[in-house]
Amino acid sequence: MPEGDTAYRAAHHLARSLTGRTIDRFELRVPNFVQFDLTGEKIVGADARGKHILLRIGDHTVHSHLGMDGSWRLVPPGSSGGLRSSSGGLRGRPARIDGARGGPTVAWPATHRIRAIIGTDAVIALGIDLAKLECWPTADEPLRLGWLGPDLLAAEPDLAEARRRVLSQPDRSITAALLDQRNVAGLGNEYVTEMCFLRGVLPSRTVAEVGDIDEWLTLGRQLMLANRDRVERTFTGDLRRPNWVFGREGRQCRRCGSDLVAGTHDSGTTRSGATDRESVWCPSCQR
């Protein structure tokens, strides 16, 4: 599932491939932006803030959020004609295109999954299954994203401010406090579930019960830094057995052998409509 490390990597790849290039095709296939066109503008760069991806073009920013299933994919140009019409013949099956200059064959996703097409003469960026996609003047970034807490993957995140925000609601569960992007930006459910195991704390514990918040934030940053340049995420250091508890319901604890317990924990936001998220914990290692 995309979390802050995924957004960081996506922004990094977009920036490396697109910065300085000129847009020759621009489509945002979402209401309100269908008519919006930045063709002819130059790509300034790309950046992530928490789980949000910012692609800056001219004096505008294309803002996307990967949600549960979203991604950005880079494909070679020169083969996209059939995709211009959303009612074209590619519906339901991936089109395969041949890479430029004898490069690898790249599969495009089904047309209905493509939300954004940002084309240049060197590479095309496809925004696929994005949960959120919009475009506004770059000058509005503080207004649009100012609600986000300190970004754990920033060069020098303001952990003291994140700590202050988390501690402002001591009776809240630690999972809700860490998942709330207004407190600290970047952590998602997989991170928070694994952090509870690594700290030996049940996901239902409150902020006031779980010890030094600085240590939680530092652990979150260390895990994100360790994973941000990897394709496969790991919390154990072992890519073959990447998780301690997340996704391992019904199996045994890697540390003590107890049967892991599946349940839910507080998600910290009603923004997505759900207040609970799936959780897994070890009844022996976590108290």
Ligand SMILES: [Zn+2]
């Ligand atoms: Zn255990």
